[in-house]
Amino acid sequence: MISIDLIQQTAETLMDKAAIEIPDDYLDGLKKTASQEDGDLSSFVLQAMLENYQAAKEDRRAMCGDTGCPRWYVKMGNEAQIEGGAIALEAALRRATANATNGVPLRPNRVHPLWRTDHDNNVGIGAPEIEYGFEPGGDWVDLITVHKGGLFGTDYRMLFPSDGIEGIKRFYLDCLVAFGKRGLACQPAIIGIGLGGSKDTCMVLGKRAACLRVVGDKNPDPKIAALEDEFKELGNSIGMGAMGFVGKSMVIDCNIEVGYCHTGGMQMSVHAFCLSSRRAVARVFGDGRVEYRTDPDWFTDYQRRDTVEWNIPENQTKSA
Amino acid sequence: MEHSGKPNKIRLSTNPTNEALSKLKIGDIVYLDGVVYTGREGVYMRAIEDGEPIPMDLPAESAANFHCSPAAVQNEDGSFNMGAVTATASFRFSKWIGAWFKMSGAKLILGKGGMSPEDYKKHFVPNGAIYLTTVGYGTGALLGRGVKQVRALHWRKELGLAQAIWVIEVENFGPFIVESDLEGNSLFERENAKIAENLSKAYEGTRPAVLKRFGETDDRKDELI
Structure with a gap:
């Protein structure tokens, strides 16, 4: 009992x-991202974030x-x-x-x-x-x-089998570009993608992919794991960094979860777990x-x- | 990629002179000394739409309006416990900002994400005000360290803790980034334009959705929520 x-x-x-302690997997991921960022302003933002995590732990705030x-x-x-x-x-x-x-x-x-x-x-x-x-x-x-x-960074769309991977990529980029401007998604973020299910379960899957998986782990389906890697790289190649400044720090990691869906549809949701991945x-x-x-x-x-x-x-x- | 080196860091009063503001360039890093007060939709609606007198002497007491709800509580003995401080997105307050400048004499608007170029031209420039954005946007703990004490809490009963006016004494409070200057130039606009030039490359090999939605745009220069 x-x-x-x-x-x-x-x-x-x-x-x-x-509220106070940034998880180690996210911290390590951000440090790696910060070491590769060459946009001046985006770099400044990432360094400030690293100092902020330290201040939070020291002060217990x-x-x-x-x-x-x-x-x-x-x-x-x-x-x-x-x-x-x-x-x-x-x-x-x-x-x-x-x-x-x-x-x-x-x-x-x-x-x-x-x-x-x-x-x-x-x-x-x-x-x-x-x-x-x-x-x-x-x-x-x-x-x-x-x-x-965050109020920003999450969206849902009903895609169809004929949209294919190209359509999935398009909606993924649309979300990053729309919510990344001015840094409204508080990126770099852990991006969670839900595919399939029904509208509500698709949102649940995507949110859980962002919030309940850690930076660095892989979906056990090797083809989905390959997509996760590809999407991470794609997200970091749009030319945007922290706060929407020029840079390449959008995605700390991309996690994809799937659920069986209606034979005619291909639901997709995108979620961003922000710089304070609590x-x-x-x-x-x-x-x-x-x-x-x-x-x-x-x-x-x-x-x-x-x-x-x-x-x-x-x-x-x-x-x- | 622009390599103008490390950004400038500047200490600024929360009642800044026009001369001090004129020296600031977009992209500069600013730390504030003095007094800031929080004010967002609740305060704007009550002061502007309901005509309630603002319970502060503005701008004498402070010319720095922070779009913020702190993570804070008022203790039973009336004292305050303020942990972290983070801004909220400012674009939502566009409809009130012109009237607010007239009422408050604010010179600094602190917040998240900036406001529109139209707001800068129409409201900020004529009032000699600039916009400072918080960094990250999650440097709440660093900003919390810059808080010396809470001087007052106004309209707590009327608006609740999150929407009330928190009057905060600050020292080396930051970092903030200069988003708009006295001429109304915008850092976010500049960065958006640079990024937009290269976006089509990232989109190569993708395909628009088979079924469109109302109001959908493929113009990636548009800002959408």
Whole structure:
């Protein structure tokens, strides 16, 4: 049984970490990008960002004043049992979000869409979002918080099979050019692309590709992995860098996730996880252990399964 | 690729003289000393559309209007805890900026992403004002370090924490980049134009979508949201 107090306490720590500490994979990616940038202004911006991450950690203050919209991804091992059940879990995550908003502090970004009511705690109708996933085996729950920022950088389009890769590339470039001007996408960013599914799942896939995969990992389908590399290079070749200044720093990494779609369509979404790629992860075990990390490790073989039944791979049968 | 070397770094008062402003070139890096106040759509609507008197002596108190909502809280004892500070995109405030200059006497507009060349020509140049953009746009922690203290918080009840007027004493507050100068030249416009020259190469081998959308453009010089 996983203690609900431990979940809330861990969630509050995660809120703090996500807002303040840039994940190492993104930091390493940005350092590499900065070392290759030769646009003077774009270079200046990247150096300022690197100093900013350092200042945030030293002072324990949020790395960006727009602290994004906190949300939660919860992944449960099939053996996990949570004290008080799912209702208690959701209450704990909402409490942690509200407490951290005043504690870190975070910007109280969440308002009613029409009445602009602000509870000053990032909690309201549908906020924070809490999404779920499950894994075979395991007496643990993964708590993942993502504070994605930005009103700009995301778009969706219904393409068709006849649009092909050339059409996918076109829409990808359209998004980078449109949202990259003046740096509205807060690039360089982790670009997530969702392909297929239906309109809503396509958006979910693309957002998760941007927020729940780390810089440097690859889609297990080698042809998709090749596309990821090609798209990263393509995005960095348009002549635009940080803040939309002349340069070549648009894309720290490009991650693509796919889902089976209607036979006549080819949905596509593009998402940009900005210079403040805020995510933090902890695995809370039934025996009270907590392990912190920055890789959500969301897209497992199980999450990407394409078969009716899930057959546990042989090397996992003993531990499961 | 332009190699004009490292950008100039300049310290500037938040009540700058016209002479100090005239020396600034687009692309210069600026750090501010003095007092800045936040003001965005909530403040503009209340002051301009509702005619509520601004609870500050402007521009004497400050000539620097920051398009910003800080990550900050007011403690129960009335003191403030300001963590990170980051600008919000300014183009959305175009409809109020002319009236705001008349009311506030602002000389510096600080924000994200600049405003349009039309806004600079029509409103900034006649009022002797320039636009400074934040960097990144995520240098919130660095900007937070430049905050000495919160002097006042106005219209907190009426507008909420994010939209209220935060009056902030600052020192070496930056970095900002000079986006528009006294003549209304724009750094973003200049960079957009340079980038647009080479865009067609990146698009080689791509194809427009089979099914078009209303209002769609293929002119990549257009700015779209």
